[in-house]
Amino acid sequence: MPQITYREAIRHALAEELTRDPNVVVMGEEVAQFNGAYKVTDGLLATFGPTRIVDTPISEAGFIGLGVGASMLGIRPVMELMFWSFYSVAFDQILNNAANVRYMSGGQINCPIVIRGPANGGTNVGATHSHTPENVLANHPGVKVVVPATAYDAKGLLKSAIRDNDPVFFLENTILYGDKGEVPEAEYVIPLGKADVKRVGADLTIVTYGRCVIHSLKAAEVLEKDHGISVEVVDLRTIRPLDFDTVLASVKKTNRVLIVEEQKPFASVGTQLAYMIQREAFDHLDGPIHRLATIDAPAIYSPPVETEQLPNPARVIKAVLAAMA
Amino acid sequence: MSKKPSAIADIKSGSAVKATDYALAPINAALSSPQRIELYRTMIRIRRFEERSLRAYQGKNVSGGTNIGGFLHLYIGQEAVAVGCCSLMGKNDHVITAYRDHGHAIAVGMDTKPLMAELYGKITGCSKGKGGSMHYFAPDKNFWGGHGIVGGQIPLGTGLAYALKYQGKKGAAMAFMGDGAVNQGAVHEAYNLASLWNLPVVFVIENNGYSMGTSQARSSAGQLAKRAEGYNMTWGQCDGHDVYEVRALMDKHLTLAREQSRPSTVEIDTYRYRGHSVADPDNTYRTKTEIEEYRNKKDPIQVSLHKLLAEGVLTEALADKIDAEARAEAESAAEFADASPYPTPDDIQKDVYWESDHPAERKSEGRLFFD
Ligand SMILES: Cc1ncc(C[n+]2csc(CCOP(=O)(O)OP(=O)(O)O)c2C)c(N)n1
Numbered sequence: 001m002p003q004i005t006y007r008e009a010i011r012h013a014l015a016e017e018l019t020r021d022p023n024v025v026v027m028g029e030e031v032a033q034f035n036g037a038y039k040v041t042d043g044l045l046a047t048f049g050p051t052r053i054v055d056t057p058i059s060e061a062g063f064i065g066l067g068v069g070a071s072m073l074g075i076r077p078v079m080e081l082m083f084w085s086f087y088s089v090a091f092d093q094i095l096n097n098a099a100n101v102r103y104m105s106g107g108q109i110n111c112p113i114v115i116r117g118p119a120n121g122g123t124n125v126g127a128t129h130s131h132t133p134e135n136v137l138a139n140h141p142g143v144k145v146v147v148p149a150t151a152y153d154a155k156g157l158l159k160s161a162i163r164d165n166d167p168v169f170f171l172e173n174t175i176l177y178g179d180k181g182e183v184p185e186a187e188y189v190i191p192l193g194k195a196d197v198k199r200v201g202a203d204l205t206i207v208t209y210g211r212c213v214i215h216s217l218k219a220a221e222v223l224e225k226d227h228g229i230s231v232e233v234v235d236l237r238t239i240r241p242l243d244f245d246t247v248l249a250s251v252k253k254t255n256r257v258l259i260v261e262e263q264k265p266f267a268s269v270g271t272q273l274a275y276m277i278q279r280e281a282f283d284h285l286d287g288p289i290h291r292l293a294t295i296d297a298p299a300i301y302s303p304p305v306e307t308e309q310l311p312n313p314a315r316v317i318k319a320v321l322a323a324m325a
Numbered sequence: 326m327s328k329k330p331s332a333i334a335d336i337k338s339g340s341a342v343k344a345t346d347y348a349l350a351p352i353n354a355a356l357s358s359p360q361r362i363e364l365y366r367t368m369i370r371i372r373r374f375e376e377r378s379l380r381a382y383q384g385k386n387v388s389g390g391t392n393i394g395g396f397l398h399l400y401i402g403q404e405a406v407a408v409g410c411c412s413l414m415g416k417n418d419h420v421i422t423a424y425r426d427h428g429h430a431i432a433v434g435m436d437t438k439p440l441m442a443e444l445y446g447k448i449t450g451c452s453k454g455k456g457g458s459m460h461y462f463a464p465d466k467n468f469w470g471g472h473g474i475v476g477g478q479i480p481l482g483t484g485l486a487y488a489l490k491y492q493g494k495k496g497a498a499m500a501f502m503g504d505g506a507v508n509q510g511a512v513h514e515a516y517n518l519a520s521l522w523n524l525p526v527v528f529v530i531e532n533n534g535y536s537m538g539t540s541q542a543r544s545s546a547g548q549l550a551k552r553a554e555g556y557n558m559t560w561g562q563c564d565g566h567d568v569y570e571v572r573a574l575m576d577k578h579l580t581l582a583r584e585q586s587r588p589s590t591v592e593i594d595t596y597r598y599r600g601h602s603v604a605d606p607d608n609t610y611r612t613k614t615e616i617e618e619y620r621n622k623k624d625p626i627q628v629s630l631h632k633l634l635a636e637g638v639l640t641e642a643l644a645d646k647i648d649a650e651a652r653a654e655a656e657s658a659a660e661f662a663d664a665s666p667y668p669t670p671d672d673i674q675k676d677v678y679w680e681s682d683h684p685a686e687r688k689s690e691g692r693l694f695f696d
């Protein structure tokens with residue numbers, strides 16, 4: 001199987017869907033002529049032309065709202081936010097209009113928009129550029145939220161997202177863009193709402209998603225080797241819809257849970273998971289549910305300190321050892 | 326108002342060495358020789374500071390790590406704008422800008438040591454290593470940032486003007502933005518509020534022709550400053566390569582704000598030689614020739630140098646000395662930054678709440694932080 005980067009995997013998904021469906025349009029700042037701020041859309045303008053690959057002014061509220069409106073008439077806009085951090089400028093369009101229009105119209109109107117872009121810390125760009133809004137987004141019934149960790153998942157999930165009839169928010173990671181993974185040449189899709197057990201283990205379940213999957217897998221290796229602890233890593237892949245069955249099966253097997261997330265702790269994705277795990281699997285737990293999150297403060301700029309603010313393999317190892325104690 | 330021929334036309338024809346009208350504008354004619362030299366010195370200090378920061382960005386520290394992380398948006402080529410505008414500041418005048426903020430920070434009088442240390446993410450930085458390049462602040466210098474979200478600072482600048490008016494202070498706020506920022510909704514809402522409520526703010530559009538890789542023609546309909554007309558605001562436009570010209574126009578607009586409490590918009594044509602940021606130096610959207618044109622014919626420091634030499638205010642020897650001092654200052658800022666310690670993980674949760682930083686005076690109850 002060819003090895004391609006996470007960035008290329010997303011690009012291939014876009015290209016395949018642009019080819020398959022003439023209603024798919026890619027829009028955002030610097031996506032066309034500049035080939036993408038992070039080069040995800042590199043070459044798409046040359047292949048699909050300026051009607052399908054559209055550069056916008058720096059007007060997120062305007063162009064995201066325009067995408068919501070166009071989707072109501074059957075366009076399938078895939079909007080790029082240069083950073084998900086800029087979603088706050090378009091909050092009303094995303095969370096009032098996209099999330100509610102179907103409900104408020106009594107089911108008459110669909111909003112098949114995809115909004116994608118990176119949402120992560122760890123690149124020393126400061127508090128304004130390091131938001132991880134998956135919990136905020138997923139708090140709104142009517143929307144779907146996807147956070148892929150690998151090239152394979154990114155491609156298969158983005159294709160499903162574009163074909164989905166509901167608004168799908170797709171959160172990528174600038175640090176993962178260059179990571180390579182095996183991706184088959186033949187077409188495939190991954191349904192939204194299916195978690196993936198990325199590592200099988202017996203002693204403790206890490207429930208995680210996004211870049212924290214990578215941290216957790218690294219930590220799991222060390223834990224196995226140095227501490228003889230067998231960790232199972234469950235990658236949610238999709239936050240909403242949530243594949244809780246896979247989480248539950250794993251917890252019932254290992255009886256210990258650590259949630260790892262690049263989120264501020266208060267009312268995070270992990271908070272919801274912890275509630276559900278204790279409700280559905282209380283009698284299967286050998287100890288309290290543990291959680292490792294970002295240290296609760298705005299993102300610090302200072303490069304070596306930001307690494308410590310975020311989950312990282314060393315912090316995961318520490319958290320697992322604490323959960324096993 | 327139509328776009329008038331720029332002062333650069335004179336430079337092209339070789340007459341740049343003659344003092345233009347702008348040097349004769351009352352606000353400039355009144356400048357003493359030391360004050361003229363100071364304008365020049367500030368521009369060159371900004372240039373050398375940024376060149377030094379660029380070298381630090383591209384280099385590695387002793388332990389092989391990066392000196393500077395994230396983004397570094399250089400102001401090189403635009404120095405006359407911040408220096409011209411900020412040189413007009415009185416004690417009740419305030420400044421706010423976007424992420425391309427090194428020039429403004431130095432122009433309002435911030436010390437370059439903590440500025441460089443901030444880029445290095447050190448605890449001795451002006452924001453204790455918490456903000457980085459895009460988030461410089463110095464309230465003691467009436468400088469309110471340093472803002473990372475395009476256009477987000479413009480309502481804040483309008484708020485500074487509101488506060489001045491409310492407190493009965495005769496001053497003005499200068500709210501700087503790029504040519505791409507005019508397309509943010511927040512800018513338009515701020516325009517309307519400022520005009521409706523007669524607020525003393527000057528909206529300054531630093532038009533360097535591009536927002537990242539997008540030219541003005543590909544991002545904006547109509548002349549940028551003219552949008553002010555829709556909000557019943559006056560507007561002006563000038564060339565930003567000549568610090569005298571910037572001062573001549575800004576003086577009028579600041580006076581309008583201070584004396585009549587009326588907002589206005591100014592569009593200042595300028596140019597950046599470097600990529601949008603150092604991490605993103607892609608120059609596919611413009612030609613090398615275009616960059617060289619500006620560098621050779623419209624460089625604000627060269628323009629100013631020629632004028633000062635012609636005015637007899639500067640000698641070449643003195644100019645060389647000023648340059649050497651600026652380089653030495655940048656070097657010692659880098660040494661200071663390099664030698665300073667990083668914040669520790671314990672610093673992460675400081676400066677979040679006033680109350681958690683002042684536990685003795687805390688009034689609220691309950692938990693502020695979570696893990
Ligand atoms: C709301 C928002 N959208 C996008 C960005 C990413 N971004 C940062 S700077 C920039 C270009 C801004 O251009 P301009 O306003 O002309 O200022 P210049 O960089 O030329 O100084 C973009 C798109 C951002 N920081 N904030």
Ligand SMILES: [Mg+2]
Nearest residue numbers: 503504535536
């Ligand atoms: Mg610009």
